[in-house]
Amino acid sequence: MQTNLADFIKNTRDGDEAEAILRACVHCGFCTATCPTYQLLGDELDGPRGRIYLIKQVLEGAPVTQKTQLHLDRCLTCRNCESTCPSGVQYGRLADIGRKVVEQRVQRPLAERVKRYVLKEALPRRWLFTPALAMGRMVRPLLSPALQDKLPPAAAAGRRPSRTHARRMLMLEGCVQPGMAPNINAATARVLDALGVQLIAAPKAGCCGALRYHLNDQDGGLDDMRRNVDAWWPYVSGEAGAAPVEAIVMTASGCGVTVKEYGHLLAHDAAYAEKAQRISELTRDLSEVMPAFEAELAQRMGGRIAERVAFHPPCTLQHGQQIRGKVEGVLRAVGVDVVLCADSHLCCGSAGTYSMLQPELSKQLRDRKVENLEATGARKIVSANIGCLTHLQSGTETPVQHWIELIDQALADGGLRATR
Structure with missing residues (x-):
């Protein structure tokens, strides 16, 4: 696909990456067959190929409208299209770049802005989200059916193991998971403890950064990533007073896919690029750890x-x-x-x-x-x-x-x- 990027993004980091992705696309349309929103809506602009054309137009300087924003908002960023694409188009990265530009140029309605602000500020903060979740459970009958769907019943985490082992791994506790389903991390710790592996949680680690980043607060998301790199680095480098950990285990695949991209997302930051790359290399989904x-x-x-x-x-x-x-x-x-x-x-x-x-x-x-x-x-x-x-x-x-x-x-x- 030929491109002619506008001056505002030409020869920038985002522009160079977007241009390479756009030029890899041969607009064959294979991606539409596995796009969930295209299957539901049947609109070319609600499939990957159509959204790629929209992003291309935006980056070439075409006017940006709320309609453009709507079609990009409807994308799940499930990346099924990446699995289908014979040309290896990195659609997820292109979508992030396109949405960032559109967000800067289109003013959302006030109610929508407030909703997004609450989501990006409340969900990543465990100290805020967990009490809010508990309060929501208390008043559940008064809430709308849509909100009730988001409130799973309270569940006990159970005991965390206290034994130490020669084999040690880090685990990201996450932001919403400890409040919504605390037994997941506890169960992981118990299973690995039984297998002779000690799981450690770095106290200052928090949200992986995906929530803010994908709500177009990319700077906030990158700050979350830097905080995690700082929290994990003593355990990765051995500065924490013990041997370096073997891996950083993810019990939520949504966090895992983001942490594995830290090296790419922070490559422009000289203070964090090398450390972020090492963090990404050590990151393992739980399903990659357990086969052994x-x-x-x-x-x-x-x-x-x-x-x-x-x-x-x-x-x-x-x-x-x-x-x-x-x-x-x-x-x-x-x-x-x-x-x-x-x-x-x-x-x-x-x-x-x-x-x-x-x-x-x-x-x-x-x-x-x-x-x-x-x-x-x-x-x-x-x-x-x-x-x-x-x-x-x-x-x-x-x-x-x-x-x-x-x-x-x-x-x-x-x-x-x-x-x-």
């Missing part, structure tokens, strides 16, 4: 989970990180009858804050996904990202949980989990 323990888990558990389980692979796992088959492999190794649904490659509609900003489209995608998951006959649904878990649970009576919780519970039921 398959044989030991299989021996310990001995087929203890007999029920059929449906796995929903989040887009941030299968398209963002290009990780496929690892969760299913671990679960099958320990005896789980795990199945995928008919449209397992498509987004469930959660997509970070998308379900709150585009509720109608999000609900349609959720209902379609739930119908296909339930059609598998599974008695339980598991996933690997907090947003997907809560979004799916709001549309089904079938229990939905993180896949590591299955393993944790099986180890506990068999008395095979460490108790100290």
Whole structure:
């Protein structure tokens, strides 16, 4: 695709990256076949190819309108198109650049600006979000059905292991996950403790940066990333007084895909570029850590989970990180009858804050996904990202949980989990 970028972005870091991405696109249209919003709306401008043309026009200096913004807002950034694209077009990065420019040139209605401001300021702050969530649960009957869907019942985290091990890994606690589903991180710590690995949480680490970054507060998102690099670096470098950690474990695939991009996103920052690259290299989704323990888990558990389980692979796992088959492999190794649904490659509609900003489209995608998951006959649904878990649970009576919780519970039921 030929380009002629406008002076405002030509020869800038964003401009050079956008130009390279645009020129890689051969506008073949393969991406439209796997775009969830194109499938729902049937509008070329609500598919990747159409949005690429819109971004190209914006970067070439064409007038920017609210209609342009609407089509970009409707994109889930699921990156399914990247998995489909034969030319390797990095659509997600292009979308970030295009949205940033559009956001600077189009004034949103006041109500929309307020909503986005609250989301980007409240959700990343655990100290603010967790009490607000607890208050919301108390007044749940007074809230709208849409807000009630976002309030999962309170759940206990359970015990955190206190043993120390020679093998140590960092874990990102996250921002909304500790309040919404605290057992996920606790279960991960217990399972790895039973396998001889100590999980450490850096006290000053917080939101991975994705929430602000993808709400077009890219500077705020980058600040969140820098804070995490600073919080983790003593453990990565060995300055914390012990051997460097083996890895930085992500229990939410949405966080994992972002942290793996720190090296790219902070490459322009001389003070952080090298450290950020090292952080990205050490980052592992939990599904990348657990296969090394398959044989030991299989021996310990001995087929203890007999029920059929449906796995929903989040887009941030299968398209963002290009990780496929690892969760299913671990679960099958320990005896789980795990199945995928008919449209397992498509987004469930959660997509970070998308379900709150585009509720109608999000609900349609959720209902379609739930119908296909339930059609598998599974008695339980598991996933690997907090947003997907809560979004799916709001549309089904079938229990939905993180896949590591299955393993944790099986180890506990068999008395095979460490108790100290």
